[in-house]
Amino acid sequence: MRPTVNDIAREAGVSLATVDRVLNERPGVRPRTVQVVTEAIARIGYVRDLAAANLARGRSYRIACLLPDTESQFLATVEQAIHDAAAAAVVSRTEVETLRFPAEDPHALVAILAGLQAQGISGVAIMAPETPHLRDAIRSLRHAGVAVVALVSDLPNTGRDHFIGIDNVTAGRTAGVLMGRFLSGNPGQIMVVAQSLLSRDALERRRGFDAVVQADFPGLEVLQTLEAHGSPDILRRAVFEMSRHAPQLRGVYVLGSGHRVIGAALADLGLARRVVVIGHEMTPHTRNALQSGTIDALVTQNTGHLARSALRVLRARIDRVPIDEGQEQIRIDIVLRENLPPMAEDPGQTPRAKPDEAA
Amino acid sequence: MRPTVNDIAREAGVSLATVDRVLNERPGVRPRTVQVVTEAIARIGYVRDLAAANLARGRSYRIACLLPDTESQFLATVEQAIHDAAAAAVVSRTEVETLRFPAEDPHALVAILAGLQAQGISGVAIMAPETPHLRDAIRSLRHAGVAVVALVSDLPNTGRDHFIGIDNVTAGRTAGVLMGRFLSGNPGQIMVVAQSLLSRDALERRRGFDAVVQADFPGLEVLQTLEAHGSPDILRRAVFEMSRHAPQLRGVYVLGSGHRVIGAALADLGLARRVVVIGHEMTPHTRNALQSGTIDALVTQNTGHLARSALRVLRARIDRVPIDEGQEQIRIDIVLRENLPPMAEDPGQTPRAKPDEAA
C-alpha cells in the first residue's frame, strides 16, 4: 500500500497534527522537528495524494483564458480547442471561462485582468502582445498568487509562469528549410505574405525563414514581405503586382492568415500548384488547401495540445507541483497531405449548458 | 457550486441510496426510477467527481507494460518513456510495471499474461506481434475485466480496447512524399533497408512508401528491400553490393534500425550527404545523425506521447469513462534538423527507489 500521512506520523514519531503542519508549511514547528518529519517522508517514499488533498481543500480551479477579439480561423480553432479541453477538465473540478478582449485597446485588457483577480480566478492563460500596461497587470496578478501562462505568443518580460507555444523563429526556419528542399537548389524568387509585420510572431518567423534560406539555399531570393493589413483587396493586388516583378517565382511563404485570397490570386495568375506554397497553422481552410494541393506544407502547432497544456500547467502551478517538461513541450509540426491527421470527431463528452454560469 | 449526489437525490425525489444504485449500476431499481434519476442528473448537469470516486473506491491502478526483450534503441526509448510516464503517474495512484518477454517465444508471453491476471493487474499495454496464442491470451484477459491496449504495433483481431500508435502505411507514405519532394522530380534509384520484412511495421511502411512514389514520382525507382536480419555485416555488404547496381542512387529509405551501419557504408562509398536519407523513429543515434546531416528527415511517433497515452487510455477504460480521441491520436511527426525538439531534461520529479516494490 501507498504510505499515508499516518504512516509519516508513525515513522517520524510525531503526531498527525505535526505532520500536517510540516506538509502544509504551517508555522509553529521547530526546525529540528521539520527535519525529522521531512526525513521520514523521504524514507517511506510518501507522495501526497493530490486528488484527496484537493478534495479536502474544496479547491476548484477557476481558470480564465483571454484571447483577442480579432477574427481569424486560427483564433477560432484555439478557442474551440480551449472549449474542448475545458469540457474534458470538468471531471477534475476545473472551470474555464474564455474571454475575448478588444485587440486594439490595451486598457480594456488590463481592466479585465484586474476584474478577474476579484472574481477568485486562480489561473490565467493569455494570448496578447506584450505592452507595458499588460506587464504591470500580469505582475500584479502574480503578486496576488494567480498563476499566469502566455499562450501562443510569449510575454517574456512579464514574469509569466510559463509559455505555452512554439518558438516562431524556429518555426520560420522549419518553413525555410522545407521551401529550400522542396525547390532543391533551383534558383528563383520567394514571395512572403503577412497580415502585418507588427505582430511579433510574423516577424520572428520571417527572421527564421530568411536565416535558413540565406545560409543554405543561396539560389533563392526572398522578396520583401507583402503586408495586407487585413484587407483582401490590398492583398490580392499586392500579389499580382509583386508577381510581375518576380519572373521566376517559385515559392510563396504565408506568415499568417490570408491563404484564401492568396490561393485565388495564384490560381488567376496560372501559378496554382506550380509554385510551392508553405504556410502556418491548421485551420479548416488550410486543411482543405493542403488536401487539394494548393498548399504544399504547413508548419503548425497542435491547438489541442496547446489548450490542454495550458490547463495542465496552470493546474500544476496552482497545486505547486512540478510540470512534466516533456509533455508540455509544444512541438513544431510539419504537416503534408500525407500525414494530415484525421478530422477530429465532435469532442463534447459532457457539454455544459452555460460554460460561463459561475460568474 | 458543482452539483453532488445529494443534489441528485433532492432533484429526483429519491434517497441517496437509490441515486447511488443508479450511478453505479447496481441492481434492484425499477426502470422507471432509473429514468427519473437519470433525468435529474441531466437536468442539474451532474458530473461525477472522479477524484472523490476513486478515493472512495480505494482503487489503485496496477498497470503492466509488456515489451519484447529485443535490443533496439527505439525499444529502449519507449521503455524510458514508459518509465517517465509512470513516475509522473504515481501521484494519481497508478503503479506501472514494465516487463520484457522473450521475443522468440510466444508461450512465454502467454504465460506472463496469465500470471498478470492473478496478480490483480487491471490494465495491460502490450507491444508484440499478433499470434493465435496471444489472441487467446488477450481475449481471456479482457474477459476477466482487464483493459488491454496495443502499443506501437496494432493487434486488430484480439479485441484489444485501443491501439496506441501510428498507422505505418501512412508513415511510409509520408516518408515517400518527403523523399520524392526532396528529390523534386529528378530521376534515380531509392534504396530501401530493413532488418526484416517479417515485421508488420516494416512491411506496411514499405507499402505506403511504394504507393506514393509510384503514383506521384514516376522518375524514381524503388529498389528491392535489403534485409539485414540483425547482422551489421550482412547489412554493410548488401549496401555496397546494391549501390553497385544503382548508378543513380539518390535516396535511402531506412524502414527500421540499422542507421549506424548504413551511415558508415554510405560514407565509405562517398555518398554521405549526397543521397537523401530518410528514416523512422527518434533515438539517440538518429537524433545525432539528423543534427549532423547524415539523415535528412525522420518520420517519428513521439514516445513520450505514446507512453502517456497508453496510461491515460488504460485508466479511462478502467474507470469506464470516455477517452479524448483528439488527445490520444498519435501524430506522425516529420522531424528535420530545424524542428528537432530540444533534448528532454532528466524528468524524474519523484524518482521512486524501487519502482517494482509492490509485487
Place this chain on the structure above:
DNA sequence: GCAAAATTGAGGTACGCACCTCAAAAATTC
C-alpha cells in the same frame, strides 16, 4: 387479499487529506 418478492430509504463507515480547536508538554526568558 395475502404472502412473497422486489424496491426504496435511512444511516453508517471509509478513502486520504486539510484545517480547526483546545489542552498538555516542553522550551525559553528573567
Place this chain on the structure above:
DNA sequence: GAATTTTTGAGGTGCGTACCTCAATTTTGC
C-alpha cells in the same frame, strides 16, 4: 524556579463518493 512563550498532541469535521446493512415500503403473483 516561576512565568511566559513556543511547540506538540489529541481529537474532531468535512470534502464527494462508494459500498454496506437493515428495516420499511411498495409491487407482484396467485
